[in-house]
Amino acid sequence: MVIKSANFVKSAVKPEHYPETELPEIAFAGRSNVGKSSLINKLLNRKKLVRTSRTPGCTQTINFFEINRQLMFVDLPGYGYAKVSKEVRKRWRPMVETYLTTRKNLRVVVVILDIRHPPSPDDLSLISWLSSHSVPFLVVLTKADKLKKHKQKQQRIRIAAGLGLEENDVTLFSAKTGEGREELWERLLTFCG
Numbered sequence: 001m002v003i004k005s006a007n008f009v010k011s012a013v014k015p016e017h018y019p020e021t022e023l024p025e026i027a028f029a030g031r032s033n034v035g036k037s038s039l040i041n042k043l044l045n046r047k048k049l050v051r052t053s054r055t056p057g058c059t060q061t062i063n064f065f066e067i068n069r070q071l072m073f074v075d076l077p078g079y080g081y082a083k084v085s086k087e088v089r090k091r092w093r094p095m096v097e098t099y100l101t102t103r104k105n106l107r108v109v110v111v112i113l114d115i116r117h118p119p120s121p122d123d124l125s126l127i128s129w130l131s132s133h134s135v136p137f138l139v140v141l142t143k144a145d146k147l148k149k150h151k152q153k154q155q156r157i158r159i160a161a162g163l164g165l166e167e168n169d170v171t172l173f174s175a176k177t178g179e180g181r182e183e184l185w186e187r188l189l190t191f192c193g
Helices: 036-043 086-102 121-132 149-162 181-192
Strands: 006-012 025-030 062-067 071-075 106-114 137-142 170-172
Touching (some): 025 086, 025 181, 036 106, 062 086, 086 106, 106 181, 121 137, 137 149, 137 181, 149 170
Parallel strands (some): 025 071, 025 106, 137 170
Antiparallel strands (some): 062 071
């Protein structure tokens, strides 16, 4: 997809703060420091539209970005370990669940995992929750450039099986090399047509 414009719209913590728009939305979810912001920036061919950080827990609100005046990317707070207080982490779950269950223009959730690690209990819990609430999702394995090709394939098969998915249901992605960018765009756009 050719990106002509990509703009931050607003941050929200409650439904009344969400932008008033009919544009289809693609949400991005994953553990803290899994490479969520880097993936979004690479998809949009931007270096710093979405803030990246080595410190887990950088994203603490639901952040909306308008793409080509055609769709919205929604960056959700990372789950799992984060350098924030337990109080803040406790607020994240209901904030995210409310968005996922009430937002009418949400089309798909991109669930991001690090290819080097097996799915965590939090990853499995999210996928189970999305399935039980009939929220469509895609699984993307980031940091593919960190493994050789044969190891990528092994991990893809292993992780897909652990999630109850087929190997081809899982997209490999590298924010460094751009691997998987076009394939992921193709998959995303099938939900937004």
